[in-house]
Amino acid sequence: MSKQDDQAPKGRKKLKKDGLKRAFKLLAYIKPYRFAFGLSLILLMLGSSVFLVFPWAAGELLAIADPDREAAYGLTFNSIGWLLLALLLSQASFSYIRTLLITYVSEKSMADIRKDLYSQLIRQPIHFFEQRRVGELSSRATTDVQQLQDAISITLAEFIRQLIILIGGLSFIAVIAPKLTLIMLGTFPVVIIIAMVFGRYIRKLSKNRQDELAATNVILDETLSAIAVVKAFTSEWFERKRYGRSVDNVVQISLRFARVRGLFIAFIIAVLFGAIFFILWIGASMIDEADPNGFHSDDFVQFITYTALLGGSLFSLGNFYEQLVRAVGASERILDILEQDTEIAAEAPEGELRLQGNIRFEQLAFSYPSRPDIQVLKNINFELAAGEKVALVGSSGAGKSTIVQLLLRYYQQQQGKILIDGQDISGYNLSQLRQNMAIVPQEVMMFGGTIRENIAYGKLNASEEELIEAAQKANAWEFIQQFPEGLDTIVGERGITLSGGQRQRIAIARAILKDPKILLLDEATSALDAESERLVQDALNTLMQGRSSIIIAHRLATIREVDRIYVLEHGEIIEQGNHQELSQKEDGVYQQLAKLQFEH
Numbered sequence: 322m323s324k325q326d327d328q329a330p331k332g333r334k335k336l337k338k339d340g341l342k343r344a345f346k347l348l349a350y351i352k353p354y355r356f357a358f359g360l361s362l363i364l365l366m367l368g369s370s371v372f373l374v375f376p377w378a379a380g381e382l383l384a385i386a387d388p389d390r391e392a393a394y395g396l397t398f399n400s401i402g403w404l405l406l407a408l409l410l411s412q413a414s415f416s417y418i419r420t421l422l423i424t425y426v427s428e429k430s431m432a433d434i435r436k437d438l439y440s441q442l443i444r445q446p447i448h449f450f451e452q453r454r455v456g457e458l459s460s461r462a463t464t465d466v467q468q469l470q471d472a473i474s475i476t477l478a479e480f481i482r483q484l485i486i487l488i489g490g491l492s493f494i495a496v497i498a499p500k501l502t503l504i505m506l507g508t509f510p511v512v513i514i515i516a517m518v519f520g521r522y523i524r525k526l527s528k529n530r531q532d533e534l535a536a537t538n539v540i541l542d543e544t545l546s547a548i549a550v551v552k553a554f555t556s557e558w559f560e561r562k563r564y565g566r567s568v569d570n571v572v573q574i575s576l577r578f579a580r581v582r583g584l585f586i587a588f589i590i591a592v593l594f595g596a597i598f599f600i601l602w603i604g605a606s607m608i609d610e611a612d613p614n615g616f617h618s619d620d621f622v623q624f625i626t627y628t629a630l631l632g633g634s635l636f637s638l639g640n641f642y643e644q645l646v647r648a649v650g651a652s653e654r655i656l657d658i659l660e661q662d663t664e665i666a667a668e669a670p671e672g673e674l675r676l677q678g679n680i681r682f683e684q685l686a687f688s689y690p691s692r693p694d695i696q697v698l699k700n701i702n703f704e705l706a707a708g709e710k711v712a713l714v715g716s717s718g719a720g721k722s723t724i725v726q727l728l729l730r731y732y733q734q735q736q737g738k739i740l741i742d743g744q745d746i747s748g749y750n751l752s753q754l755r756q757n758m759a760i761v762p763q764e765v766m767m768f769g770g771t772i773r774e775n776i777a778y779g780k781l782n783a784s785e786e787e788l789i790e791a792a793q794k795a796n797a798w799e800f801i802q803q804f805p806e807g808l809d810t811i812v813g814e815r816g817i818t819l820s821g822g823q824r825q826r827i828a829i830a831r832a833i834l835k836d837p838k839i840l841l842l843d844e845a846t847s848a849l850d851a852e853s854e855r856l857v858q859d860a861l862n863t864l865m866q867g868r869s870s871i872i873i874a875h876r877l878a879t880i881r882e883v884d885r886i887y888v889l890e891h892g893e894i895i896e897q898g899n900h901q902e903l904s905q906k907e908d909g910v911y912q913q914l915a916k917l918q919f920e921h
């Protein structure tokens with residue numbers, strides 16, 4: 322997928338035809354609101370056309386004021402006054418209704434995109450998230466969608482408005498003063514285009530200056546916060562030189578920036594105003610009040626006003642390209658996600674599936690998709706009957722968590738089979754399969770809401786009684802009750818934060834509420850205090866009753882009672898048996914581990 326970032330400072334992005342074509346796909350999101358959208362565009366065109374009448378009316382007012390002249394269509398002061406009032410009112414109402422309509426269309430369609438994006442994201446398989454940063458993904462639902470919204474609500478409107486002003490204004494002056502219009506077209510746009518290119522260069526220099534300034538700050542920050550290191554290595558002298566060089570760079574860039582900016586201002590004064598005065602001068606010399614069909618001062622006023630408007634619209638249209646490139650970039654990033662395949666757990670499962678919990682791994686081999694050349698699991702065979710408890714032990718990186726992740730079908734193994742109740746797990750509906758499992762992880766992640774919400778995550782429609790019962794069984798009820806707000810206590814950033822042991826017990830309550838047939842426990846590595854440890858272990862024992870449990874054990878003391886222990890090393894099962902058997906195996910890996918742990 323494309324990792325393009327159109328905000329990247331280096332190099333101007335070009336608009337690619339394919340990108341533009343692809344971006345049009347997103348128009349499907351506007352389709353449901355097409356009538357409101359179409360109406361807003363019509364109102365926009367009407368509003369912009371009405372706007373064009375004002376300079377004309379101003380000229381006609383002058384013509385009325387001139388005793389030798391007559392206004393077009395026999396207009397009088399009063400009729401022009403009424404006309405202006407009517408135009409103003411219609412302009413105001415067009416603008417009001419258009420704003421409401423376009424807000425409605427853009428908010429609604431962008432909300433649809435956001436919902437689809439989120440739904441796509443959350444249904445992606447785990448390995449999708451391993452290849453991308455969370456911040457980058459969430460910015461697609463925020464920044465990129467916002468950019469698209471700006472494109473359809475502001476950029477598009479501005480484009481149409483300026484185009485109408487450009488075409489309408491140009492046609493009008495071409496009719497009243499064709500010769501002057503030609504002269505104007507030969508000078509004015511050229512000057513504006515030069516000014517725009519100049520302006521862009523200035524912006525680039527200004528950015529360079531900002532970057533260089535930021536670089537000096539990095540040196541300052543880094544060295545001051547690591548001052549002890551600087552001093553220990555006596556590198557004050559080196560750092561002073563480094564900082565000095567960076568500051569000198571800022572000065573150099575600033576001076577270049579000032580030179581170019583000064584030139585730009587001189588250019589504007591000399592050339593742009595020069596061009597304006599030149600046209601004024603030529604135009605004024607063409608005024609011939611004596612000829613009733615000639616060029617008069619009121620025509621001249623109209624000409625000047627329209628030309629000023631034209632200048633403005635040319636300038637805005639020049640920026641339009643950049644905005645379009647940005648919007649197309651944003652659309653591409655959004656489409657990248659919208660067009661991804663999702664995990665099979667796409668829809669909510671139909672009906673419930675109750676598994677018994679007989680698990681079998683047969684000849685399993687696995688490599689992570691991100692590192693296909695490293696085999697993480699080899700020739701894994703093991704089995705547990707419904708209701709049995711097994712423990713996986715082994716050094717860090719041996720592959721214990723990987724086994725659990727494969728059972729959850731986060732990944733697909735390359736070789737071998739995983740069977741539950743005799744059926745290959747790939748044959749089950751993914752949601753139904755995962756509904757039969759609960760995981761109590763090492764590091765319990767809590768959602769920022771209440772304790773109630775965090776427990777109810779195991780069963781969203783649980784009753785109050787069920788919640789309390791689960792909390793009691795998990796040895797969590799006692800501490801929950803002690804909080805003044807009980808189950809409604811806010812966890813997370815606000816309010817109280819829970820201790821490690823408390824969080825584990827909440828996770829256990831959540832799992833109890835889910836009532837799964839298969840339990841996956843990843844033992845916490847960080848030691849709890851003795852009391853907390855006992856409460857958690859008690860709760861786990863309650864939780865494990867009658868369920869098939871796979872325990873990733875770090876402390877051997879907690880797994881003495883399990884039915885079987887599998888010792889993993891470098892992705893292979895090298896020993897198996899219960900605690901008793903393994904402890905007695907001379908020179909066994911488990912025996913070594915046990916010695917290490919129990920002798921401490």
Ligand SMILES: Nc1ncnc2c1ncn2[C@@H]1O[C@H](COP(=O)(O)OP(=O)(O)OP(=O)(O)O)[C@@H](O)[C@H]1O
Binds near residue numbers: 724
């Ligand atoms: N998402 C991943 N992508 C690529 N490699 C991974 C991924 N997760 C783990 N690994 C690698 O797979 C191997 C097994 O990791 P795993 O997490 O299963 O070990 P573990 O036995 O559970 O270790 P620990 O006790 O430290 O949790 C390690 O070498 C690890 O670097």
